[in-house]
Amino acid sequence: MKDRRHMTDLTDDEVALFDAMWDGDCAFWMLQRAHYQAVTDLPYTHGLDDLALIETLKRLTERGLVRSYLYVYAETDDRRYFGLTPEGGAFWELERKPDWDTFCYSSERGTRWFVESPSKETANAFAQWAFDAGWGASHRDQLTLIEKPNYRFLTWYDFPVVYELSGVLQPKTYRLDWDTYHERRTWWLDIPELLDWHLFR
Numbered sequence: 001m002k003d004r005r006h007m008t009d010l011t012d013d014e015v016a017l018f019d020a021m022w023d024g025d026c027a028f029w030m031l032q033r034a035h036y037q038a039v040t041d042l043p044y045t046h047g048l049d050d051l052a053l054i055e056t057l058k059r060l061t062e063r064g065l066v067r068s069y070l071y072v073y074a075e076t077d078d079r080r081y082f083g084l085t086p087e088g089g090a091f092w093e094l095e096r097k098p099d100w101d102t103f104c105y106s107s108e109r110g111t112r113w114f115v116e117s118p119s120k121e122t123a124n125a126f127a128q129w130a131f132d133a134g135w136g137a138s139h140r141d142q143l144t145l146i147e148k149p150n151y152r153f154l155t156w157y158d159f160p161v162v163y164e165l166s167g168v169l170q171p172k173t174y175r176l177d178w179d180t181y182h183e184r185r186t187w188w189l190d191i192p193e194l195l196d197w198h199l200f201r
Helices: 010-020 036-040 050-062 086-096 120-132 178-184
Strands: 066-070 080-084 107-111 112-119 144-154 156-166
Touching: 010 036, 010 050, 010 080, 050 066, 080 086, 080 107, 086 156, 120 156
Parallel strands: none
Antiparallel strands: 066 080, 107 112, 112 156, 144 156
């Protein structure tokens, strides 16, 4: 398992499952080995067949690290969903050591563009990049800042405060390339960015 810190008794396969669930709950099919990489966009998968996956998720649930439930609005016949508990999230933090002050999440909702981060500086830095690079952000002077105290940014963790910048979604021009992105990046959006895997391409 690449870059795990071996601070817990989780197996490599279990760390891989946690890597899929750290930022949101997953349907059972998303965690299946055949679909894992397509769903997570990670360069690895776990080694569990379906029976072993069921047993592993059951064991993690019994340990209080994973919660399981049936999602009645699922569009598939299999409605089993799984997500990290606060205890499971703490295990993931020990293995991946995320710097939350440099984490951000960007999204588009209708005609609006958003970035959220526990750090105002990080939100501003990403917004500036998204404007300069033509990723849909308005100029910083045209963005609205909202402060969200005690905000559940992840399903297993309440942040003391999260800052949201939003504005009118602009046409995307993609003016700057990925090398420039990584040169300017002071944030992380996902696991490969958290662990700087782009440095080892």
